[in-house]
Amino acid sequence: MDYKISVSIMSGAEDGNMLEYSLMRGDGRKTATGWVLTIGRHDENDIYLRHDLYTSRYHAEIICDRGAWYLRDLDSTNGTFFENPDDYFNERRIYGTHSLTENQLFRIGRTWLQFESIE
Template structure:
């Protein structure tokens, strides 16, 4: 093999090796620090409500399902910390195994930064942070940020919690 061909093969191998190393670093970085996309995605998917005022108890008025907007606490209903309450006194709550999470889930099926609850437009939204095993809202896997209604079960690993007033 000529020296030029050998040089090109070695250089190509080093380039491929560095690309592999940088891809590993980016995956680890994304897992450790998460992604900051909730506000843009949630604003685009936020429900738009236009209605005229209706007199209370008017005939034909609809009874609306309560959303999570008036939720004051998060209650764990299944898992290691069943019965534990967390006050919803801020606009954002992180969930995961990391020590900096607001709700620390000690579970092998939960990711380091698993999910995030965010208060947007008077609704609590749950966002999965690209976790391995997913986040489930009322039995359905969360793909995009979704509104969490009161008393609706949210599953992160083996832990299930609900928002309550």
């Protein structure tokens, strides 16, 4: 089976760039129960954020596990954040693995990204 997602860059120098990834095309890494895509400033990453110096080289992962989507922070220096519904200007930093919902905005370093899975 194939996995397909799009990640839109929502801020910074690459604002407006929409990136598509699929397992079939050779993106990411297949696991026993799903698929993993890596995010970071190193060019080995699937989602490669070259212009954001607040991004760690290996910053976070988008994971599909048994059909559910997750975001995992890889102990990044400047953090991975979700929008905070209580205070828009103070985002919620996440540690470890958190579930990812459709069209969710999250921040890697200083770059905002939006996640969307494609059926």
